[in-house]
Amino acid sequence: MVTAGIYLVVRMGPLFAASPSVLLLIGVIGTITALIAGSTALAQRDIKKVLAYSTVSQLGYMFLGLGSGAFAAAIFHLTTHAFFKALLFLGAGSVIHGMHEEQDMHKMGGLAKHMPRTYVTFLAGAAALSGLPLLSGFFSKDEILAHTYAHGGVYSALWILGLLTAAMTAFYTWRMVALTFAGKERFDVAKTHPHESSAVMTTPLMVLAVLSVFGGVLGLPVVFHVPHLLAEWLEPVIAPAEKLLAEHGAHATISHNTEIALLLLGAVVAVTFAVAGWNGYRAGIAADEKIAARQPALARFLGDAWGIDRAYTRLVVQPMKLVAFAIAVVIDQFAIDGLVNGAASLTRGAGERVRRMASGSITSYSLWMGAATALLVIVVLWQVGA
Amino acid sequence: MSALTLLVLLPLAGAIFVGLTPRAAVSLQRTIALLVSLAVCGLGLAVCIDFEGSSAAMQHVVDLPWFALPGASGPTAVHFKLGLDGFSILMVGLTAVLGPIVVLSTFGHITMRVKEFMVWLLVMQTGMLGVFLAQDLVLFYFFWEVSLVPLYFILGIWGGERRLYATVKFFLYTVAGSLVMMVGVIALIYRLDTTDIETLCTIAGRLPLAEQAWYFAAFALAFMIKVPVIPFHTWLADAHTEAPTSGSVILAGVLLKMGTYGLLRFCIVMFPVAAVTYAPWMMALGALGIVYGALLAMAQSDVKRLVACSSVSHLGYVVLGLFALTHAGLAGGVLQMVNHGLSTGLLFLLVGMIYERAHTRALDRFGGIALVMPVFALFLAIAVLSSVGLPGLNGFVGEYLILLGSFQSTPWIAMIAVTGVIFGAIYLLMAMRRMLFGPITNSHNKSLPDLTAREIGLMLPVVVLIVWIGVAPNTFMQRTHGSIDALVDRVERARAMLAAEAAAPSELPETAVRTAEATER
Numbered sequence: 001m002v003t004a005g006i007y008l009v010v011r012m013g014p015l016f017a018a019s020p021s022v023l024l025l026i027g028v029i030g031t032i033t034a035l036i037a038g039s040t041a042l043a044q045r046d047i048k049k050v051l052a053y054s055t056v057s058q059l060g061y062m063f064l065g066l067g068s069g070a071f072a073a074a075i076f077h078l079t080t081h082a083f084f085k086a087l088l089f090l091g092a093g094s095v096i097h098g099m100h101e102e103q104d105m106h107k108m109g110g111l112a113k114h115m116p117r118t119y120v121t122f123l124a125g126a127a128a129l130s131g132l133p134l135l136s137g138f139f140s141k142d143e144i145l146a147h148t149y150a151h152g153g154v155y156s157a158l159w160i161l162g163l164l165t166a167a168m169t170a171f172y173t174w175r176m177v178a179l180t181f182a183g184k185e186r187f188d189v190a191k192t193h194p195h196e197s198s199a200v201m202t203t204p205l206m207v208l209a210v211l212s213v214f215g216g217v218l219g220l221p222v223v224f225h226v227p228h229l230l231a232e233w234l235e236p237v238i239a240p241a242e243k244l245l246a247e248h249g250a251h252a253t254i255s256h257n258t259e260i261a262l263l264l265l266g267a268v269v270a271v272t273f274a275v276a277g278w279n280g281y282r283a284g285i286a287a288d289e290k291i292a293a294r295q296p297a298l299a300r301f302l303g304d305a306w307g308i309d310r311a312y313t314r315l316v317v318q319p320m321k322l323v324a325f326a327i328a329v330v331i332d333q334f335a336i337d338g339l340v341n342g343a344a345s346l347t348r349g350a351g352e353r354v355r356r357m358a359s360g361s362i363t364s365y366s367l368w369m370g371a372a373t374a375l376l377v378i379v380v381l382w383q384v385g386a
Numbered sequence: 387m388s389a390l391t392l393l394v395l396l397p398l399a400g401a402i403f404v405g406l407t408p409r410a411a412v413s414l415q416r417t418i419a420l421l422v423s424l425a426v427c428g429l430g431l432a433v434c435i436d437f438e439g440s441s442a443a444m445q446h447v448v449d450l451p452w453f454a455l456p457g458a459s460g461p462t463a464v465h466f467k468l469g470l471d472g473f474s475i476l477m478v479g480l481t482a483v484l485g486p487i488v489v490l491s492t493f494g495h496i497t498m499r500v501k502e503f504m505v506w507l508l509v510m511q512t513g514m515l516g517v518f519l520a521q522d523l524v525l526f527y528f529f530w531e532v533s534l535v536p537l538y539f540i541l542g543i544w545g546g547e548r549r550l551y552a553t554v555k556f557f558l559y560t561v562a563g564s565l566v567m568m569v570g571v572i573a574l575i576y577r578l579d580t581t582d583i584e585t586l587c588t589i590a591g592r593l594p595l596a597e598q599a600w601y602f603a604a605f606a607l608a609f610m611i612k613v614p615v616i617p618f619h620t621w622l623a624d625a626h627t628e629a630p631t632s633g634s635v636i637l638a639g640v641l642l643k644m645g646t647y648g649l650l651r652f653c654i655v656m657f658p659v660a661a662v663t664y665a666p667w668m669m670a671l672g673a674l675g676i677v678y679g680a681l682l683a684m685a686q687s688d689v690k691r692l693v694a695c696s697s698v699s700h701l702g703y704v705v706l707g708l709f710a711l712t713h714a715g716l717a718g719g720v721l722q723m724v725n726h727g728l729s730t731g732l733l734f735l736l737v738g739m740i741y742e743r744a745h746t747r748a749l750d751r752f753g754g755i756a757l758v759m760p761v762f763a764l765f766l767a768i769a770v771l772s773s774v775g776l777p778g779l780n781g782f783v784g785e786y787l788i789l790l791g792s793f794q795s796t797p798w799i800a801m802i803a804v805t806g807v808i809f810g811a812i813y814l815l816m817a818m819r820r821m822l823f824g825p826i827t828n829s830h831n832k833s834l835p836d837l838t839a840r841e842i843g844l845m846l847p848v849v850v851l852i853v854w855i856g857v858a859p860n861t862f863m864q865r866t867h868g869s870i871d872a873l874v875d876r877v878e879r880a881r882a883m884l885a886a887e888a889a890a891p892s893e894l895p896e897t898a899v900r901t902a903e904a905t906e907r
Contacts, residue, residue, distance in 0.1 A: 116399060320684070328685035337620045340555070 002055065003078050006062045010071045010234075014240030017069065020248060024154060027067020031158045031165075034060030036306050038168040042175070043302035045288075046165040047092045050176045051312065053305070055085055057165060061144055065163055068155060069245045070147035071238045072231040076219040077140035079126065079230065083215045084137055087115045087125035087208035094118045094205065095180060103188070105179040106285050112181040114194040119181050124209035126177045127149030130170035131270040140267045141166060143219060149262060154329045166266065167273040174277030182282045221263065223256050323342040388448045389433050392469040393478075394425050394515050397485075401508035412500045416493060423485035423629070423841035424513065430482025434475050441870035444469030444521060444584065445574055447576045452525070455468040457579055464581050473650055474871025476720060477518045477736030480727045483847060484639045485511055490661060490844040491735055492632045494742055496544060503544060505631070510536035514640050518647060518781045527564075527571050530644070534560055535631065537641065545628040552621075552628035559621040563608035565788060570604025583656075586607045591655050591876065595663060595887060602660035602868040606668075612645030615668075615705055616675045619698045623682075631738025638697055640730035643723045644706045650720070654708060655873060658880035659713065668709040669796055673803040675702030677814045680809030684816075689740075690747045694818055696773065700726045701808060706803055709883035711877045715791020716870045718864055722784030725855065730779060732769040732848045736762065739841055740821075743834045749817060754826035759836045761874065765821045765845055772852045774811050780855035824888070 009016055009026070016022055039057035045052045058081050065074035096103055098115050112119040128137040148159040185194075196202070219230045231238075254262075257372070280287045292299045301307065357368070388393075400422030404415050437445055447625060448471040452459035470478065489507065498505045513533030520526035534557070542553040575581055577597075578589050590601065611618040623640075626634050649668075654661040663667075678700030686692040704726065707719030739762065740755070741747055756763035768779075775781035785807065793800035826832055 299721075322679040324685040327681045332620060332682060336617050340620055341560075344554075344558070 002059060002064070003082070006059070006066065006074055006078050009063075009066045010237065010241075013238060015064070015072055017244040018242040021068060023067050025067070027148070027155065027158055030060045030065075030067055031065025031161045033057070034165040035161055036060075036308075038165045040302055041172040041304040043299055044172075045106050046179060046302075047105050047108075047176060048089070048103055049089050050105075050172060051085065054088075054169065054172065055081075057169065058085070058129075061141065061162070064148060064158060065144035067158075068144065068151055069242075070144055070146040071241060072219070072234050073140065073143040073147055076230050077144055079138075079218060080136035080140040080212070080215045081222065084125040084128035084206055084212040086121070087205060089122060089214050090205055090208065091118055091122040091125060092199070094201050095122075097119055097197055097201070098191060098194045099187075102192075105176065106288070107187050108180045108185075109147050109183045109187075109284065111194055111302075112182070115181075116195045117196060120207065121202070121205040121209040122177065122181070124212050126173045126381065128212040128215070130173040130274045131166055131266060132170075132274060133270070135269040136168075136212055136218075138266065138270065139216035139219060140222065142222065142263055143259055145266060146221075146254060146259060146262050149298070150362065151260075155200035157216060163174040163265075163269060165268050170270045171277040174274045174279045177282035178278050179285065181280075182266060183284050213383070221259060223259050225272075229344070235317065246369060255378070347365060388446065388468075389429065390446050390470065390519055391448050391725055393426065393429050393433060393482075394468065394512055394519060397422060397508040397511035397515070400426075401505045401512070404504045404508065407700065407821065409499065409501055412562065415487070415501050415504050419489045419508060419841065420486060422508060423489045423511070426485050426515075427482045428678075429568040430515075432484075433470060434479040434865070436499060437470060437475055437865055438644065438868070439472065440562055440868045442472065442868040443772075444471050444860050446470050447521070452522075454583070455487060455524075455575065457576060459579055462579050462581060464524045465522045466525060467514075467521040468525075469521040470519065471718065472866040473655075474518045475865050476724045477640070479514060480643070480724050481511065481514050481518065481640050483851070484635065485730060487731075487735075487844050487847065488632045488635050490840060491635065492630075492737065493840065495631050495738060499543065501767060503540065506536035506539050507636075510540075510636060515642065517644050521583045523571055523575060523583055523586060525581075526583070527568065530567075533641065533644065534564070536630075537637065540633045540636075541625060541629050543632040543660055544633065547628070547630045548624070552624040554776060554846065556621045558612055559618065563611035563618075565778060567608035567733050573604070574601055577593050579598075583651075587656050588895060591880065592659050592883075593659070595659050598657040598660035598665070602653055602657040602664065605657075606649065606664075606695040609645045609648035609653065610671075611702050612648065612697065613642060613705060614645065615671050615702070616678050616698065619675070619679070622698060623691050623694045623760055626697070626734075627688060627691045631734060631741070634694075634734040634738070635731045638694075638734055639727040642697065642701060643727060646701060646708065646719070646723050649822040650704065650708050650716075653709070655876070658876050661709070662877060662880045662884060665709040665711055666799070667795060669706050669792060669799045672702045672704075672706030672709065673700065673799045673806075674790075675705065676803050676806035677809060678702075680806050680813060682814040684809065687745045688750050689752075689821065690734070690737045692749070692813065693730060693737060696733075696810070696814065697726070697730055699810060700730065702772070702806070703788050703803070706792050706799070707784075710788070710792040710795040710875075712794045713870055713874050714787045716873060717866060718784050718787025718789075720866050720870070721855070721859065721863055722781075725780040725784045725852075728852055728855075729773040729850050732765070732845060732852070733773060735845060735848075736766050736769055739837065744828075744831060749820050751828050752831065753824045753828065754822070755831060755834070756822040757826060758831060758834045760778055761837045763836070765842075765849070766822060768816045768849055768852065772856075773795075774814050775807060776856075778853075778856045780852045780859075783855060783859045789889065 016026070034057045037053045037060060041050050041053035041057060044053060058077070062074045062077050064083075065071075065077060095108070095111060095115065095118060098111070098118070099108060124135075128135040129140045131138045145162050147157060148155050148162055187194075217229070219228045220226050222228070298343065304310065357364075400418060403422070407414050407418070429684050433446060450466040450468065452464045454463050456462075488506070490834035492503060492507070493498075510533055510776055513529050513536065517526065517533055518530030522527050531795060538553060541556060542549055545552060551820050574586065574590065578586060580586060580589070590598070591607045593601075611621075614622050627636060676699050679695055679697070683692045683699060686695055700722070704719045704722045707715040707722060710716070710719075731826050735745065740752075740759075744751065746752075772779040775785040789800055789804060789807075792803060
């Protein structure tokens with residue numbers, strides 16, 4: 001569902017391709033999204049929050065791809081991401097189910113032996129997400145980064161940030177795997193009784209695991225000298241946009257050697273940080289506690305997703321509530337109804353005065369009569385005189 | 387007797403019958419009222435189905451001489467003239483359908499002075515149907531005032547704690563508008579020597595802007611108070627909050643539409659030149675109303691008041707769409723009148739039902755109602771989503787057409803109006819969440835009984851219509867096309883006339899009239 005935006009941009013490709021500055025904007029927003037969400041995922045304790053922020057981060061990637069004019073690559077990553085993220089979410093569901101609705105990874109650990117099928121399939125998903133060589137996520141992510149690199153200019157900065165995000169992705173993915181499945185149980189095994197889920201839950205995991213591992217064949221890089229299946233299939237949809245891109249020279253290509261170098265660089269980054277994440281958390285939550293103790297501000301900042309929710313509350317929600325209150329009380333009740341009720345009491349007040357004049361006293365009536373007659377006489381005389 | 391005469395007089399006859407029953411025979415009174423309203427519903431629907439939508443002409447016309455008004459150039463004949471066209475058909479259908487629903491809903495909450503209530507309810511139906519069908523200006527004004535009186539009593543006798551304040555406020559507000567309109571009606575009749583609305587439309591449309599502007603203003607004020615367009619809206623929240631459920635349903639469902647219908651039938655159709663000139667202001671007021679009403683609703687803690695404020699917002703859409711003066715905007719505005727009647731009517735019914743059980747309407751006294759009243763929760767969710775404009779339900783079709791139509795006419799106003807979609811979602815979904823979901827925070831709510839068969843039954847037709855309009859709006863909209871096409875042409879001629887006036891102000895109005903006539907031919 002969340003990928004509808006990617007689909008929309010690809011569908012309306014020619015419109016976006018016609019404006020390089022909009023494409024750059026899309027790329028910048030995508031990169032920022034990928035970076036913020038990726039760094040947030042580093043500091044989450046809830047297993048589903050890691051996956052949720054990871055999804056946001058991967059969507060940022062796809063937008064970086066769109067911004068680089070790599071429409072096919074964005075769809076490719078969308079597809080592989082669907083495989084492995086569905087797998088990871090279902091796997092997380094299986095874990096949560098087995099742990100009796102526990103979602104905090106700090107209270108998990110050592111689940112590999114309790115839930116072997118979930119563990120193995122989760123490994124496949126994690127490997128694909130982190131972009132370990134030759135798995136589906138590796139190829140799709142590399143294709144996006146290669147396109148970004150090929151653009152040069154401002155896009156070089158985006159490429160570096162993209163690579164940084166790839167490193168984070170590998171790290172938080174394996175941190176999650178380690179915290180959940182490795183090490184000792186950080187809960188009372190006798191009490192909780194973690195158990196493997198039934199076949200109804202594990203069979204879809206296995207299917208998705210196969211797709212996550214081999215999904216990359218849909219779009220192998222040019223250096224493999226095999227057709228890019230997805231790009232060929234999408235050709236009729238994407239061709240008009242690509243033609244436009246080529247016209248204003250935004251459709252850059254890179255040499256085979258550069259591509260191989262980029263593939264190797266991607267592989268090295270992914271493996272290095274995956275290992276770092278795994279090693280850092282294999283033994284338990286000590287690393288998290290160390291960061292929380294040494295850099296409490298940073299831990300809180302990342303754990304809070306850069307304070308974006310708080311900023312929304314402060315900048316949008318609260319001002320709007322204030323405006324609504326002001327409208328309801330100050331303008332509606334005080335100003336408008338003040339006028340309405342004021343008109344009513346003015347009428348009532350005037351009526352009250354007039355009523356008092358009708359007092360039934362002959363003396364006061366004759367006084368008024370005399371005054372009015374005098375006034376009339378003056379007016380008439382004045383008129384005649386004029 | 388022709389169908390339309392029967393349609394208008396049937397509720398009145400029913401009222402007389404109910405009035406003749408002994409005071410204690412409550413179930414007899416209820417039965418008569420229900421049967422009569424069902425008959426009106428059947429007849430009304432039959433008339434609406436037997437209607438040629440591609441034509442702009444009045445159909446099922448009844449025309450009987452009534453009395454003569456003395457005038458400067460001989461007497462002016464006033465007729466009892468009724469007719470149905472693309473602008474009135476949906477409103478007549480809505481009034482007919484809501485009739486039995488409202489009568490059924492009173493079984494729950496009107497237990498005191500049932501006879502009088504039913505009499506007023508039926509009289510009001512005559513008044514409302516008359517307003518939508520009248521094709522004579524004097525007759526229209528007659529029905530307009532007739533429909534005002536019953537609500538005065540319904541509010542004042544069966545209302546809540548502050549009913550007297552609300553009643554007087556409602557009455558004075560509305561009467562102030564009506565009187566200004568009466569001045570306009572009298573002036574117009576003496577200026578043009580006819581009371582026939584169709585004839586008036588032809589002649590009045592050719593008056594120069596300077597004259598049309600005054601008539602437009604006199605009529606528009608009355609209608610804007612009725613709608614209500616801000617800043618004339620403060621009577622609405624009080625009236626709705628204090629009215630009994632059935633009163634709120636009638637008020638939101640039909641009575642407010644008399645305002646938007648009047649804006650369309652008189653301010654736009656009869657005075658197109660003035661309408662074209664002042665359309666940007668009316669659209670701006672509409673868009674402002676959308677946002678203002680939504681923010682107002684957001685700040686309410688009483689759920690009934692919240693729904694009332696949402697009416698201000700939703701009717702802002704209608705005003706915006708109508709004064710966009712494009713085909714899409716007009717079609718959307720006409721359809722949205724029905725949509726608002728259905729969704730807001732349903733919301734008021736539901737608020738009434740929960741109030742009958744929980745005896746409170748404060749949002750913070752609820753929570754977790756879905757756990758004890760799942761059927762109620764389902765209906766409330768449908769009503770809220772329809773009101774928010776979820777695709778597949780009725781609100782979406784109307785809102786979309788209105789936003790499209792107003793964007794075609796004035797993009798920046800449409801941009802303001804679009805934010806109302808978000809605000810609408812915020813306050814309605816927030817209210818729904820606070821009522822239905824989460825834990826049950828108020829222990830009194832633990833044993834609330836769910837809806838009864840009667841309550842479900844009376845709401846079902848509304849739900850069916852909500853889905854029907856959402857999925858196949860053409861069943862309804864095709865019946866309005868002829869009239870809307872004709873009006874769009876009329877607006878174009880008015881623009882041409884304005885351009886001519888601007889080009890040669892000294893030759894006015896003969897040239898302009900000739901231009902208009904030439905275009906007509």
